[in-house]
Amino acid sequence: MASTIRIRATSSGDTTEVQALIQHPMDSGFVKNSAGELIPPHFIQQLTFEHGGKPVFVADWGPAVSKDPYVKFSFKGGKKGDDLKISWIDNKGASDSSTAKIQ
Amino acid sequence: MIHSSPGSVDATRRLILKGAAVVALAGLAGIRFGLAPALAAANDAYPDAAFKVKGADGAIQALYGKTAEKSDKVRMDAPEIAENGAVVPVSVTTSLPDVTSIAIFVAENPNALAASYRIPAGTMPSVANRLKMAKTSNVIAVVEAGGKLYSASKEIKVTIGGCGG
Structure with a gap:
């Protein structure tokens, strides 16, 4: 299966800017389907970015984060060619991870 | 019988x-x-309980166990009017030192806490994301810096709600 994670990490000077886009329905549990039944909640709860074995950014998400979530942040200490690991887990226990090279 | x-x-x-x-x-x-x-x-x-609280003040208390004071050092970028409540771009940045976390609350959503970000040392105290809003609401950004909470808020008008209404 293709990865759900698209990530772009660019280094300039001593900071690395990270943008991530993840494919996920992020169902809130408050929305009804066309038959009028509630769609059960299904959303990413935790998203972690690691560089050099240490977390550089941890997101705790609720169901109010938009479908196919996007997040942007920056950190110091990354170099071009370094690995950046990203992983997520949702409220049903599903997960995915991916590693990107800093550009 | x-x-x-x-x-x-x-x-x-x-x-x-x-x-x-x-x-x-x-x-x-x-x-x-x-x-x-x-x-x-x-x-x-994962702060499960804090994500299930109605109202921003209660959710801030549930997440941090204390209250936030307003600060002009917390800056939130968000539209005045969001045409589509399903995708509202919100970014938070601060000039405060020693930031350990940033959280965003949508007061009028069924549960106020939308997202909470942990900022380890070396990571910039700045985050951009996209949130769902059920209706027009105050959006509150809370920054935890040096063990204290600082906040900024802004009302975002929503034309079409993002919770399927």
């Missing part, structure tokens, strides 16, 4: 009581064993 077999009624009653006692004990044991690991892991784990 009622008094025809007092013995068996009594026996049934005893059985029911016994059953209730067993259930009660099992319930207590469940709480005792279930709660301990949850509390132990609470420091680093």
Whole structure:
């Protein structure tokens, strides 16, 4: 299966800017389907970015984060060619991870 | 009819009581064993309870256990009017030092806490994301810096709600 994670990490000077886009329905549990039944909640709860074995950014998400979530942040200490690991887990226990090279 | 077999009624009653006692004990044991690991892991784990609180003040209290003071050093970028409540771009940045986390609350959503970000040392105190808004609401950004909470808020008008309404 293709990865759900698209990530772009660019280094300039001593900071690395990270943008991530993840494919996920992020169902809130408050929305009804066309038959009028509630769609059960299904959303990413935790998203972690690691560089050099240490977390550089941890997101705790609720169901109010938009479908196919996007997040942007920056950190110091990354170099071009370094690995950046990203992983997520949702409220049903599903997960995915991916590693990107800093550009 | 009622008094025809007092013995068996009594026996049934005893059985029911016994059953209730067993259930009660099992319930207590469940709480005792279930709660301990949850509390132990609470420091680093997903703040499940804080995501289930109605209203921004209660959710801030549930997440941090304290209240936030307004600060002009917390800046939130968000549209005045969001045409589509399903995708509202919100970014938060601050000039405060020693930031350890940033959280965003949508006061009028069914549960106010939308997202909470942990900022380890070396990571910039700045985050951009996209949130759902059920209707026009105050959006509150809370920054935890040096163990204290600072906030900024902004009303975002929503034309079409993002919670399927």
